[in-house]
Amino acid sequence: MxxxxxxxxxxxxxxxxxxxxxxxxxxxxxxxxxxxxxxxxxxxxxxxxxxxxxxxxxxxxxxxxxxxxxxxxxxxxxxxxxxxxxxxxxxxxxxxxxxxxxxxxxxxxxxxxxxxxxxxxxxxxxxxxxxxxxxxxxxxxxxxxxxxxxxxxxxxxxxxxxxxxxQTHPTADQHLAEAVTHWECKLLGDYLPWDTWHDEDGMRAGLTAWLLLHAPARLQAHGASEGAAPPDTAAWPHLPRPLGGPTLAGVPLLNPESCAATGPSNMDVRLNGSRHRTSERPSSRDSPLLRKQDSFPKEPEADPAEHLTLVEHLDPVDVPLDHA
Incomplete structure (x- = not known):
């Protein structure tokens, strides 16, 4: 053992x-x-x-x-x-x-x-x-x-x-960094990172508030212990939301580049009714959550259809797709 x-x-x-x-x-x-x-x-x-x-x-x-x-x-x-x-x-x-x-x-x-x-x-x-x-x-x-x-x-x-x-030890901090990497794109889009039968808005708000309060200092310390530059968490309290463009169930979609910039990541994507998770894990210090506000892409000027990359395979019956 x-x-x-x-x-x-x-x-x-x-x-x-x-x-x-x-x-x-x-x-x-x-x-x-x-x-x-x-x-x-x-x-x-x-x-x-x-x-x-x-x-x-x-x-x-x-x-x-x-x-x-x-x-x-x-x-x-x-x-x-x-x-x-x-x-x-x-x-x-x-x-x-x-x-x-x-x-x-x-x-x-x-x-x-x-x-x-x-x-x-x-x-x-x-x-x-x-x-x-x-x-x-x-x-x-x-x-x-x-x-x-x-x-x-x-x-x-x-x-x-x-x-x-x-749990303030390095192992718990490492797990927190992995969780932020896993959750970030859905939280930035105002979604709970998992499907729930309960109070989705309340759980999402509670999880986001907890992360904003406790995660920045712990991830800074975790990044420093790995020899990396501490992540910049200044943008966390004022996370940007794209203006205009398509919406998913009434919620404005993120510009996919803001999450896709980290590479494949291990975020969940539903394809033909099933959830598929990629295996690659980007570093938490490269997270969109940890970038400065001015580093996020500006409102896209291109065709809004270009920004449906992450949801273009979603069943429109299950998840209505609207355009603002």
Whole structure:
């Protein structure tokens, strides 16, 4: 075992996983639970969910947590939770769109309304996992993905951001730099960086305010520790918005050059209804968020169609595209 796996955060996570196993031992799906054999799985698969403590194969685990049409959602999640949580922490769960999908699985099961011991075990796990990913230099799931999951599961951002705020070590700062790189283009366009079922405007405003308050100094220190010039964050409180031109669902589009200037980046782009993430990670010190206000492109004079690059493949039925 690597030394980093013996950290207090790792030990707390192991304890939380053990707690889930103890609390949810013997749980099974409701006897009357059912699902479509044509689209979900066989009668034998369903019988396994009604058999306590039997390990599910990865495909059955995936189909079980992704299904949204269970009648007794809480019982199904309780049945798979110990195995599911362990797989999550190992990076073995791969949602189609983003980890917020996993958070919705928790939310649909209304875990916060479960009996006290059960709800407490889930909450302890979520906090322990969050602490661990912030202290692990190379976590199996990036913190910005875990944050989307736990925010959707708990319907709040505040406690998770407070934890990140107290984690002031270089590893947490590195994760913050990566998160800014991942989030910046959507936040600059007034979008939450993940899809939510909850208060999108409130979460976006809260995340932006937290970043403006806490990120500049930490990213400056992080850049200096890497031997790079500290990023210029003077433009953060007055982020420019392009005037005129096309809008997306009523919100003015950013000039794509302001985000595309960093290269491919790892921002999400929906193509034909699916989200695709590029693998290259630009440096946070090259972020559009960290440039001076006067360095942003001026209002484009070219054909507005040129500025639809990032959304030209979006389904207009799902995301209406208007021109100002």
């Amino acid at each position: 690597k030394n980093r796996d013996r950290t207090p955060a790792r030990l707390r996570l192991d304890s939380a996983l053990d707690g889930l196993s103890a609390v949810f031992r013997g749980m099974s799906a409701h006897p009357d639970e059912d699902n479509c054999e044509c689209h979900w799985g066989s009668a034998e698969d369903l019988a396994l969910l009604k058999t306590p403590d039997t390990e599910l194969d990865p495909d059955l685990l995936r189909r079980t947590w992704q299904a949204t049409d269970w009648t007794y959602k809480a019982s199904v999640l309780r049945r798979i939770l110990p195995q599911f949580a362990t797989a999550l922490t190992r990076g073995l769960i791969a949602p189609l769109f983003g980890m917020e999908e996993v958070g919705r699985t928790f939310h649909r099961a209304k875990w916060q309304q479960w009996p006290t011991e059960q709800a407490a075990a889930v909450e302890i796990f979520l906090h322990a996992w969050w602490d661990h990913v912030l202290t692990d230099p190379d976590p199996a799931v990036p913190p910005y993905e875990v944050l989307a999951l736990i925010a959707e599961a708990s319907v709040t951002l505040s406690p998770w951001l407070r934890t990140w705020e107290t």
